[in-house]
Amino acid sequence: MAGSESFSIALDESTDLSDTVQLAIFIRGVDKExxxxxxxxxxxxxxxxxxAEDIFNEVQNIFISFGSPWLKLVGVYTDGAPSMAGLRKGFTGILNEKATELNVQKMI
Known part of the structure; x- marks a missing residue:
């Protein structure tokens, strides 16, 4: 998010009527003011x-395309599904494993 000092993301995975899985990525940022x-x-x-790895890769690709640096990420909110919130095999678990590599604080 351009101009943000920090931001958080909220992730929601759902399936539509045609059995297509959709991942919604919401972002909330705060600037210097x-x-x-x-x-x-x-x-x-x-x-x-x-x-969880598929979801992580999609989020990472979106961050790259929008120029959102992992360094400014301060919070992650999920829908609570195991692929999102699992401490070892969920999105947050993968993010915590890669925290040092991505230069981000651990979320849990």
Missing amino acids: FTITEELLALQLLKGTTT
């Missing part, structure tokens, strides 16, 4: 599997 902005960053269609 403490102005908060919130928006839908992306709605990604997931093809094939929807493992």
Whole structure:
């Protein structure tokens, strides 16, 4: 999020009526003047599997395409599904494993 000092993301994975899995990525950022902005960053269609690794890769690709540095990430909120919130095999678990590599604080 351009101009943000820090931001958090919220992830929601759902399946539509045609059995297509969609990943909604919301972002909330705060700038130097403490102005908060919130928006839908992306709605990604997931093809094939929807493992935590697949979700992590989609989020990472979105961060790259929008120029959002992991360093400014301060919070992650998920829908609580095992592929999202699992401490070892969920999105947050993968993020914590890669925290040093991505230069981000551990989320848990």
